[in-house]
Amino acid sequence: MLTDHEIKEIDRELEHYEQKRAACVEALKIIQQHRGWVSDESIRDIAKHLDMSPDELDNVATFYNLIFRKPVGKHIILICDSISCWIMGYDDIRDHLFNRLGINSLGQTSSDGRFTLLPIPCLGTCDHAPAMMIDAELYRDLDPEKIDAILKTYK
Ligand code: FES
Structure with a gap:
């Protein structure tokens, strides 16, 4: 589940875009900043918040090699x-x-x-x-x- 703080940060990004999905890279970055990487569960939660399917968001996440889909080092x-x-x-x-x-x-x-x-x-x-x-x-x-x-x- 996304925390209130994470949702607040993502929503702040949403103010810059007409479509929610346009903020998806920023949303992924926000979650990664807080959690170090982006799990399947996070993908599902972010996608829901942005009215996207988890698959669509996962495709974006895997396209950017600086979005980490598995745990990484410090x-x-x-x-x-x-x-x-x-x-x-x-x-x-x-x-x-x-x-x-x-x-x-x-x-x-x-x-x-x-x-x-x-x-x-x-x-x-x-x-x-x-x-x-x-x-x-x-x-x-x-x-x-x-x-x-x-x-x-x-x-
Ligand atoms: S090739 Fe440009 S910095 Fe390595």
Whole structure:
């Protein structure tokens, strides 16, 4: 069930749109902000509130790779996998992160629950490739040593 607070925030977004469904991405973001991810139950509740079917809303949610449909770690690492970063060593950076997080594919979460690693298209800092973001922080000109130092700053 959506909380009163969540409903109030979603309704505030609805004021900007003529159709309720137009606010669906914002509504998903609001729920994710509060709960960390968007469960099937949340999809049903949000859809009902926006007069949509759960399937319609789920399609929207799965289209946006930054809406999480399963639990994620405390911090989200977004590693750029577009062309400049790829040329500048994406594979090595990704493998180093796999190693440090103890995972073996993108989309996984470290066993301590601290980090989830996800791919993202160009972060807009190609002249400082390779690049990644952790939560809202951008990191550029990455190499394995720099990554180790960065990861240590996250609890
Ligand atoms: S290609 Fe990675 S930041 Fe543009």
